Amino acid sequence: MSPREAVIAFWATANARQWEEFAALLHPRMAYHVPQTRERAEGREGFVDVFRTWPGDWIAHVETVVADERAAFSVIRFVVDGTADTGISLFGFEGGLISSVTDWWPVPYDPPARASAWLNRY
């Protein structure tokens, strides 16, 4: 399975709550990292637990996947209980398995005054 295929399977099995198939994509010693909150989870068991216990009736709509031989990014629209957030994930691989996941959750903000007149709000 290529990194691209693994990322597509990652989100498909997560959405289907197929936790055995989900775990089979992961390296036993994988690391999960959320830089914005300075949180980590170590190991496959913990990572699956984070997903398995995520509250709400959520679904991840995959918008973009970019992958090379060693790593991949995905952008998802994470919909839960009527709200939608953008999630960006960086996946590292080792021996064909996902060995690291780094998640970012960028939220809307008001732009500062811009020096360039070319930026337009919509």
Added chain:
Amino acid sequence: MSPREAVIAFWATANARQWEEFAALLHPRMAYHVPQTRERAEGREGFVDVFRTWPGDWIAHVETVVADERAAFSVIRFVVDGTADTGISLFGFEGGLISSVTDWWPVPYDPPARASAWLNRY
């Protein structure tokens, strides 16, 4: 020039303020998009102006590049006037030139209460 090489040249020429070489990487009808602020800039001229007029003595340290044949992601540490922000960019390509750039700026936040005991703060 591959998408990976183009992204590395993009940040190198931006850091060096080599705006002619920077512009040469870009498609004339490129689009710039900042989803968090709902801002857009249309066209190469506008995009170069956004970068050229960006305030402060900034430098982008490239931390990660993932690229396939059609698109690329970069993660940068954007240092300006003693502060550092994480920037994530998605690059689209057309005819070997960068035809779209989408930027996200995820900032720190306090995590909510977690259902899983496996997430640890550092």
